Amino acid sequence: MLKNSPPMRAAVLCCVLIAACSNTSASPEQLPPAAIGADTCRKAEVGVQVLGSGGPIAEGSRAGTSYAVWIDGRAQLLIDAGPGSFIRFGEAGLKVADLKAIALSHFHADHSAGLTGILNSGGFEQSDEPLMIIGPAAGSVFPGAGDFIRAQVGREHGAWSYLGGYIDGTEDKRKLDVREIAANNTQESPITEVEIAPDLTITAIPVHHGVVPTLAYLVKVKGRTIVFASDQSASSIGFEQRLRDSKPDLLIAHHVIPEGEGQPIGLHRPPSGIGEMAAGIAPRQLLLSHHMERSISRLEESLGAIALHYRGPTLIAADGTCVTL
Numbered sequence: 001m002l003k004n005s006p007p008m009r010a011a012v013l014c015c016v017l018i019a020a021c022s023n024t025s026a027s028p029e030q031l032p033p034a035a036i037g038a039d040t041c042r043k044a045e046v047g048v049q050v051l052g053s054g055g056p057i058a059e060g061s062r063a064g065t066s067y068a069v070w071i072d073g074r075a076q077l078l079i080d081a082g083p084g085s086f087i088r089f090g091e092a093g094l095k096v097a098d099l100k101a102i103a104l105s106h107f108h109a110d111h112s113a114g115l116t117g118i119l120n121s122g123g124f125e126q127s128d129e130p131l132m133i134i135g136p137a138a139g140s141v142f143p144g145a146g147d148f149i150r151a152q153v154g155r156e157h158g159a160w161s162y163l164g165g166y167i168d169g170t171e172d173k174r175k176l177d178v179r180e181i182a183a184n185n186t187q188e189s190p191i192t193e194v195e196i197a198p199d200l201t202i203t204a205i206p207v208h209h210g211v212v213p214t215l216a217y218l219v220k221v222k223g224r225t226i227v228f229a230s231d232q233s234a235s236s237i238g239f240e241q242r243l244r245d246s247k248p249d250l251l252i253a254h255h256v257i258p259e260g261e262g263q264p265i266g267l268h269r270p271p272s273g274i275g276e277m278a279a280g281i282a283p284r285q286l287l288l289s290h291h292m293e294r295s296i297s298r299l300e301e302s303l304g305a306i307a308l309h310y311r312g313p314t315l316i317a318a319d320g321t322c323v324t325l
Helices: 006-024 033-042 085-091 115-122 145-153 239-243 271-281 299-307
Strands: 046-052 066-071 074-079 101-103 131-136 176-181 192-197 200-207 214-221 224-228 250-254 286-289 314-316 322-324
Touching: 033 046, 033 066, 033 074, 033 085, 033 322, 046 085, 046 286, 066 085, 066 214, 074 192, 074 200, 074 214, 085 115, 101 200, 115 145, 131 145, 131 192, 131 200, 131 214, 145 176, 200 239, 239 271, 250 271, 271 286, 271 299, 299 314
Parallel strands: 074 101, 101 131, 131 176, 224 250, 250 286, 286 314
Antiparallel strands: 046 066, 046 322, 066 074, 192 200, 200 214, 214 224
């Protein structure tokens, strides 16, 4: 039979149609975890979905750090956009048009390298509302939020200048409203509250992450409170004290290093430090995320160290996990 004969083309078309039909009729156990988690979050008034639960090394199937806050059936706030979060974003059925804001904790690549892909996807959607981008001001070798965005999609010198419509709101792109917040972690550092919508506010709190300007975020939505602790070390001045009266429904802490000597504690809290932080803030529940193999392989040890200080429920994040509030 000739390669391009009508029977062969018909057979190929039949196979394509069968594959398409089998995908659309996938049973729940065949759906990706992000889609299953999205179904759970979509039914809740408020939910937090983990789009990326991994760290800076490509280890297994975890995407880089990213979280979506679901409100009334739509993901309206994105916290961080690590590499791979673009895929989880699509698996969960999220739309950039639904987002009211994207908040970036800092500009390490494992927290921000997926942003442009997500914005590129949003270029195929319709929305006239500006999209707020929140992030830290410059420090050390790291750019501020404004320069970071311009380096990506700036009209003249952006790496992807064809997306320059995001800068001025032309070409059917949503104009980006960039809010740059000082991230110096000192006793006098102010905390900054930004109203995103009447029922959604985010408060940026500077934390210590080595020389990297970094913000933790306190999100208040419809009577619920969520703390995204971000990457931070125990040198974060006044963090627990500032949140002592917040009574969060959920605290998300990054489980990057195990307990013991030789760990980079100037960048991250070890499990005992996470426990101390959680005990000081007293959330209703704690979610561990941003796992690395060196920490997740010693999970039981980490949970034991945390439990010495914090006695509340501790959940373990995977890509797709949804926590309803």
